[in-house]
Amino acid sequence: MKWTEVEEIALQLADxxxxxxxxxxxxxxxxxxxxxxxxxxxxxxxxxERILEAIQQAWIDEVH
Known part of the structure; x- marks a missing residue:
């Protein structure tokens, strides 16, 4: 998994x-x-920072 896979990273972080x-x-x-x-x-x-912001937002979208 690479930094650009923001949605997958967010899913795995949520889990x-x-x-x-x-x-x-x-x-x-x-x-x-x-x-x-x-x-x-x-x-x-x-x-x-932009990648981290995107990951954080995807994670927020996943759990909220």
């Missing part, structure tokens, strides 16, 4: 962290959690 409100997560934790996903295989340096 991995069901008790977390994605509105309250900071980008440092979000990035670490994405990198820690078992299927994630991309360079952490390829991540930026």
């Amino acid at each position: 991995a962290h069901p008790d977390v409100d994605p509105l309250k997560i900071n980008f440092v934790d979000l990035m670490r959690w994405v990198i820690d996903l078992p299927e994630f295989d991309d360079d952490p340096k390829h991540c930026g």
